[in-house]
Amino acid sequence: MSLEIKICGINTPDALDAALEAGADMIGMVFFAPSPRHVEHATAHALAERARGRARVVALTVDADDSALAEIVARVRPDILQLHGKETPARVAAIRARFELPVIKAIGIATQADIDGLKAYEGSADWLLLDAKAPKGAALPGGNGVTFDWTLLAGLSLATPFMLSGGLDPSNVGDALSLIRPAGVDVSSGVERAPGVKDPDRIAAFVRAARAADIEPVDAIRNPARACAASAPYANQTSPAS
Numbered sequence: 001m002s003l004e005i006k007i008c009g010i011n012t013p014d015a016l017d018a019a020l021e022a023g024a025d026m027i028g029m030v031f032f033a034p035s036p037r038h039v040e041h042a043t044a045h046a047l048a049e050r051a052r053g054r055a056r057v058v059a060l061t062v063d064a065d066d067s068a069l070a071e072i073v074a075r076v077r078p079d080i081l082q083l084h085g086k087e088t089p090a091r092v093a094a095i096r097a098r099f100e101l102p103v104i105k106a107i108g109i110a111t112q113a114d115i116d117g118l119k120a121y122e123g124s125a126d127w128l129l130l131d132a133k134a135p136k137g138a139a140l141p142g143g144n145g146v147t148f149d150w151t152l153l154a155g156l157s158l159a160t161p162f163m164l165s166g167g168l169d170p171s172n173v174g175d176a177l178s179l180i181r182p183a184g185v186d187v188s189s190g191v192e193r194a195p196g197v198k199d200p201d202r203i204a205a206f207v208r209a210a211r212a213a214d215i216e217p218v219d220a221i222r223n224p225a226r227a228c229a230a231s232a233p234y235a236n237q238t239s240p241a242s
């Protein structure tokens with residue numbers, strides 16, 4: 001299975017077109033009012049329709065309640081929900097069951113204890129998104145453009161596919177992929193020219209760099225789920241749950 005590339009924080013047709021033309025597999029839209037990338041439902045609907053069939057549409061929320069999620073699902077028809085708050089494994093499972101959509105659960109990683117905590121989400125999320133923890137005082141729980149210590153992922157063995165995120169950009173995604181074998185990579189700040197403003201050239205450069213580095217590395221920290229990804233939930237583009 002080839003690497004999944006997700007461009008997050010898409011909020012304009014130009015940004016969307018840049019991601020699609022670059023060959024992104026997933027585009028993420030942020031439903032979180034304090035974010036400079038926040039999209040209103042009407043905008044998100046139009047962007048999702050433009051993306052439909054070309055990339056999977058991911059709706060990112062932060063500790064959203066069922067009614068907020070229901071409105072997003074009804075109006076935007078995302079392919080995938082990304083949960084970027086403090087959702088517990090039980091809450092992730094409940095959302096997945098209620099909305100009958102695949103779920104990406106984002107987890108902030110800073111210490112081995114965070115790695116140990118990942119197992120609790122296996123079976124409730126379809127994907128884990130391993131992200132940096134937000135810096136102290138940050139206004140946003142994600143999308144801060146900071147990396148974490150990737151060596152913490154050494155020896156990580158999960159049955160659930162994981163994506164790597166946090167501070168990736170065109171210059172470091174190759175290094176990340178030479179060290180780690182995630183099922184996917186996710187970027188937002190690293191392909192922007194200002195917070196909330198995507199840069200088409202950086203999007204293209206990121207996708208190019210990630211695809212170029214997506215080779216079998218000799219000393220890889222393997223993601224076992226990726227090795228058997230043909231039978232994993234996202235084995236094909238059009239039907240993420242199949």
Ligand SMILES: O=C(O)c1ccccc1NCC(=O)[C@H](O)[C@H](O)COP(=O)(O)O
Nearest residue numbers: 008035142143144145166167187188189
């Ligand atoms: O992007 C936001 O504004 C945001 C707001 C609230 C929660 C999460 C948010 N973004 C998450 C992402 O864009 C990515 O999934 C990921 O964390 C990568 O972000 P970055 O470090 O900026 O590349």
